[in-house]
Amino acid sequence: MVWVLFFIFGAVIGSFGNVLIYRIPLKQSVVFPSSHCPKCNKKLKFYHNIPIISWIFLRGKCAFCKNKIGFVYPLVEFVSGILMVLAYFYVYEIFNSLMLGVCFIILFCLSVIDFKIKMVPENLLFFAYIFAILSNYDRDLIAYHLINLNLYGTFFVDSLILAGAIIIIKTTVSVIKNRCKIYDNIEVMGDADTIIIAIIGAILGIKMGIIAIVLACIFMLPFFMYFILVKKQSDIELAMIPFLFLGLIFTYIFKSEIINLISLYYNYIQNL
Template identity: 35%
Template structure:
C-alpha cells in the first residue's frame, strides 16, 4: 500500500514536470521566456485557465480542443506528460530511494526527453538546456569528480570521431549538441557503458534510416532522441550490461 502511494505521488509529480517540459519545448527554441506571459492558446491567444491546464486530465476533459476557439490541441502534450510521469516511477524503481540524487537523475532524464523532442522539431537544440542537462548529470550521484572526468572523456572521444568522419564524408558528421549529450552519457554511465549506449543508439537509428532510404528521402535524421533513449536503456539495465561487459573479458 505504501509503495502504491509513492508510485501515485511520483507519477503525479512527473506529469506536472511533463507539463513544464511542454513549455520548454515550445518556448526555448523560439527564445521566449518560460515564465511569462502565462500559457495561452496558440490559435486564439486566450489565456488558459488553471483548470484547463491540468496535466493529461484537462486534455481528456476538453476532448483535445481549446476551451474557447475549439482548435485541436496536439496529443503530443499529454503523451509527453504521461511519459514523464512513467519516467518518475521507473527511476524510483531503479534507485529505490527518494533523495537529492533521485531528483537530479529525474531532472537529467526529463531534460533529455525535452531535448529529444526539440531535436525532432528543429534538428537542433538550445545550448542553455543542453548544458543544464550536462551539469545535472554530473551531480546525479555522489561520485561527482568521477562523473565529471567521464563526461570529459566521452566528449573528447566523440569529438575525435566527429573530426575524422566529417573529413572523410565532407560534411558535418555530428552536431555540437550530440557531443554535449555524449558528456551526459559519460557522467551517467561511465566509459564502458557509454560505449554500449552509443552502439544501441546507432542500432535504434538504423530503423528510421532504412525507412527513409526505402522512401528515397534524405532528411537530416536527429540523433539526440536515439542517444537519449540509448542512455536510459543502458542506465536502467546497468546491472545486465555491466555483467555482459565483464563477460567479454572473463
C-alpha cells in the first residue's frame, strides 16, 4: 500500500529531523560527525538508526552505554510519518504530496526548535518555503499564467501578499507599542513568523491562510493569558511557530468543514 511507503519515507526524514532538533540548538553541524550517542560518543551502526523500530528493539537505550534514549526521538519519527501520510491522502499527485509532506515535516521540526530556543535557522525556513511552492506545482497552470502575463491568483503571489500584509500589521503594532509604552517587552511576531505565514499562504492561499493565522492566535491565546493574568509576567516571549503550524494543519485537514461553516454563517446573516 502506497501510504505505508509514505509513512516510512516520512519517518526516515523525521530521523534526520531529530538531528536538526538536537544539534541546531547546540550550534553543532547537522552533517558531521555522523550519528552517535551523545553520552558515550560511540558511532551508531546503520541498524541502530532504523526509525522507530531501532528504539523499540533497543528498549529506549543506547546499544553501547545503555543510557536512556529519550522518547522524543521515536515520537518525532512517528509524527513525521503521519504528516507524510496526511499529505498523501489530501493531495492527488504523488510529487505534490511528497513536497507537501516534506514541508510539513520541516515546519514540525522548526516548531520544536522554536519551542526550545525561541529562534529558528533561516536556511530551514528557505527550504520549507521552496517545498511549499513545489507542493502546488502545476505545469499547465504555470504556463497559462506566464503566457497571459498574469501571476495574480497563484499560490506564490498569495504567499507574498499574505506576508506583506503581516509585515504591515507587525509594523503598525510596533508603532502603537512604542507610542503607548504598554507591554513594551512583548514581542508580537518575529521575522521568522512572517516567513512561516508566507509558507502558509503558499500552501493554503490567502483566504484559508488568514483562517489558519486566526486559529493559530486562538490556540495561543490561553497560554498568553496564563502568563499575563496568572504568572503576572510582562516580559513574554512565546514561540509562535508551533501555533502557526497547528493552525496550518488544522485548517488543511478541516478545510471543507470550515468553508461549509462559513457558508452557513453567511447564509444565516443574509436571511436575518
